[in-house]
Amino acid sequence: MSTKVFNLPDLGEGLTESEISSWRVAEGDVVEVNQVLADVETAKAVVELSSPYAGTIRSLHAAEGETVDVGAPVITFDLGGTDDDGSDEEDGGRVPTLVGYGSAPDKGRPARRARRGTSGPTSAAAATAQTEPPAADAAQALRPADEAGRSGERPRSTPPVRLFAKQNGVDLEQVSGSGAGGVITRADVEAVLADGTATPAQGPRAAGSDSTGQSTATRTLGGRPRTETVPVKGVRKATAQAMVSSAFTAPHVTEFLQVDVTETMELLAELKASRDYRDVKLTPMTLAAKACLVAMERTPDVNARWDEQAGAIVQQNFVNLGFAAATPRGLMVPNVKDAQAMSLTELADAIRELTGRAREGGLSPAELSGGTFTLTNVGVFGIDAGTPIINPGEGAILAIGQVRRMPWEYRGEIALREVMTLSLSFDHRFVDGEQGSRFLADVGAILRRPGLTLTMV
Incomplete structure (x- = not known):
């Protein structure tokens, strides 16, 4: 009876580790090729780990909640579906193997932790050689x-x-x-x-x-x-590393602009009441996103990126619009691919669909990668403004604050108006103050008077 050891593969984007979120199988289960074995949480998403073999699960090498390095063993299979040691799996004779990981002295890879009173393996390869506990240890385990x-x-x-x-x-x-x-x-x-x-x-x-x-x-x-x-692991660990890298690599400049968005809020109410948009989830952020896309036509520099190796600015003539979504796993930033080509309805539907799957942990790594510009809505928390940190690899990020009803100068008089604060952070290596200011002013102008959009497209 042959055995096969399944090592944790690179689940994309060169990730070095993943966490076993939940097992879908147990030791002794018979599985088919491509059957889902576990839900695995990477730094970017929760993905399903499928079986490369058909056979019986001999042992699981990690517990739920445990972080495993790429290339380390996760499952040992008995090919053919039966044990070769004569043990009876159906009567509960198999005892779960609870394992941990530590650094191997020779290769530096995780190795299975030795049971107390026994000599432990010194490498990941040796860890899989002993898949059943000695009789004395099995008795102690029971x-x-x-x-x-x-x-x-x-x-x-x-x-x-x-x-x-x-x-x-x-x-x-x-x-x-x-x-x-x-x-x-x-x-x-x-x-x-x-x-x-x-x-x-x-x-x-x-x-x-x-x-x-x-x-x-x-x-x-x-x-x-x-x-x-x-x-700190998974999404939170990746977010912390990315924010530190961005804050100390890209020279941030943040500018603020208060805008009377009364006409935009009135337009939003009209759209929600109309038949064409009755089933579309429209929010102030949706309209702000559309305003950003229009403003980028005049100032595409905020959508560019800095190529450190080439020492060049890469101008991107498409917009993968990212937006920050708070989830139980931490802050995630999925992005809408080619948002510049979408109508308002398409954009709203894409944001709603990605937000829902982000909260459910169902996003793919591709949907969390490749963003070119990010929008974050701090207004939903009752916040007016902030200094957002640019997503690594992007040129700018815009934070929109809450809509406040406050005294405002309007047509030469003081009136109660709906006011929003915009906060734009940009990478000063390739976005000059003039470019950042022009983009922010254009976004503000569109939100102040949505009809001006017709003059910009």
Whole structure:
């Protein structure tokens, strides 16, 4: 019976690692070629990992929530669908293999962590040679969690469960595991927290009291632990790296412009009430996006990019319009390809569709790459203005603030008008102040008097 080891492939764009978001299979499952094995979160999107083989899942080399380097083993297959060691998979005889990763001294690649009391492999290749635990280790793995605690070994659980227990002050030595082989699950930890029997994993805190006599040590924000460590990975890690790179590479200049957008808001209301746009999701950002596309016809420099290697400016005569979308995974910036060729309805539909899939984690890496200009709407959070950081590889980003009803000079008198603040950041290496100012002024003019668009196209 032959075995095949499936190493994590490069899922696109030269990414070096991915996180196992969720497994779709378990050890002992029989799978077909191209069957989805897992949902894998990269720095850009959640993608499905498909099987290159038909056979039986012999072992999974990473737990859900674990980050795996590209090229490291993720699954070992038995080809043919049966074990060659005579074990009975249908009666639950197979015990989950809980593994971790560490740096191998010879190649620097992740290797499977050795079980306690055994010699661990020193490379990723050696890690896959031993796919079943020795009999002694298997017997130890089947002991209840409390027996493992008394023997001095760490209770069996996955890295995310250990982190969850640590964050909530639960000592895993005191938790009984309900998983296969006595493995402690997240539900086991939650059950301990629910019945109030959690034993602190750390020593007692020094507690004081306020004027009412209530302990200050037990009063925290949102009832959460006093401190929490949140791993930075996936989208948040990529965003942090990109923003640092952009902020310290591209010389940013930010300009602001307050605009009376009363006529634009009136136009928006009219469009929503019309039959042609009744089913179209139109927002102030949609109209601002269209204004940007029109203004780029006169100032295409803000849509260019800087080629560091060639020492040249690359003029892009198409617009892949990016827009910032807040999602549970962090800030994502999908982009509408060839937005310059779209009607207002097409643009609105594209933004709505991409926003929905971004929140569901269903975007492809291609939809998150190749942007040329970005629009971000800070107004939805009740914010007027900011200094947005340019997306790496782009020349400018425009932030639109909330629409405020405020006193404003109108036709020689003071009147209550709808006012918005625009904030444009641009790369001063190739966008001069004159170009950035002209573009911002044109966007403002269109939003001030939408009818002016007819004079610009």
